[in-house]
Amino acid sequence: MSIQGHCNCGSVRVTLPDQPASSLICFCLNFRRAGGVLASLNYTLAKSTAIVSDSKSVLKRYHDSNTDSGNTIIRNFCGNCGSSVMTEVPLHPEALIVKASLFDHIAPPNQEAFAEKKMDWAKGIAIEKPSEQAFE
Numbered sequence: 001m002s003i004q005g006h007c008n009c010g011s012v013r014v015t016l017p018d019q020p021a022s023s024l025i026c027f028c029l030n031f032r033r034a035g036g037v038l039a040s041l042n043y044t045l046a047k048s049t050a051i052v053s054d055s056k057s058v059l060k061r062y063h064d065s066n067t068d069s070g071n072t073i074i075r076n077f078c079g080n081c082g083s084s085v086m087t088e089v090p091l092h093p094e095a096l097i098v099k100a101s102l103f104d105h106i107a108p109p110n111q112e113a114f115a116e117k118k119m120d121w122a123k124g125i126a127i128e129k130p131s132e133q134a135f136e
Contacts, residue, residue, distance in 0.1 A: 001018060001019075002015055002016060002017055002018065003015070003016050003018065003019050003103060003105075004016075004103075005098075005102030005103035005104070006102060007077075007078035007080075007081055007083035007085060007102065008078070008081040008082075008083045009078060009080050009081035009083075011054070011055070011056045011058045011078055011080050011081070012052070012053070012054050012058065012059050012078045012083070012085050013052070013053040013054075014050055014051070014052050014053075014085065014086065014098055014102055015050070015051040015053070016043070016045070016049065016050055016098070017049050019105065019107065020043045020045070020100075020107050021107055022107050022108060022109065022110035022111070023041045023042060023043055023100045023106060023107045023108065023109045023110070024041070024042045024043075024044055024109060024110075024111040024112070024113055025039050025040070025041055025042075025109035025111070025112050025113070026039060026040045026042060026112075026113040026114055027039045027112065027113065027114045027115060027116075027117040027118045028040075028067070028068045028069075028113065028114040028117055029068060029117060030064055030066070030067055030068065030073075032117075034064075034075055034077070034084050035084045035099070035101075038119065038122055039118070040084070040099065040101075041099070041100035041101060041106055041109060042087075042097045042098065042099060042100055043097070043098045043099075043100050043107075044095060044096070044097050044098075045095070045096055045098065046094060046095065046096070047088075047093070047094055047095060047096040048094070050086075050096050050098060052085075052086070056080070058078055058079040058080045059076055059077075059078065059079065059085065060076070060077055060078070060079040061074055061075070061076055062074070062075045062076075062077070068114055068117065071089065071090075071091055072090060073087050073088065073089050073090070074087065074088040074089075074090065075087055076088070083099075083101075083102070084099050084101075085098070085099060085102065086098045086099060
């Protein structure tokens with residue numbers, strides 16, 4: 001059964017053929033900066049399997065050549081709300097890295113990328129009692 005995710009404002013939607021069984025967690029500096037997060041949860045899949053809908057033509061692209069790997073990647077984000085949507089890797093044109101955060105349910109990570117970039121203080125984080133009202 002297909003699943004659909006979207007950016008924060010709903011202008012860009014991504015449909016996948018089914019719920020991925022696992023995700024990849026990436027600690028690279030650029031994914032952290034692009035998403036404003038400690039790490040980025042991603043689904044790596046064949047580009048041909050994802051359907052990207054951008055009915056308002058707000059999807060923007062940024063060619064990022066200052067990466068930890070040294071390879072240029074293409075970051076796609078919503079030009080309206082700024083949400084990271086997906087990343088293309090020109091060295092692997094058949095692949096697509098879709099941000100798992102677009103979807104309501106996220107498969108647990110079974111792979112790490114750039115683990116050496118993980119913040120030392122984050123290696124043992126275990127939040128036992130998260131606050132649901134932190135930003136209300």
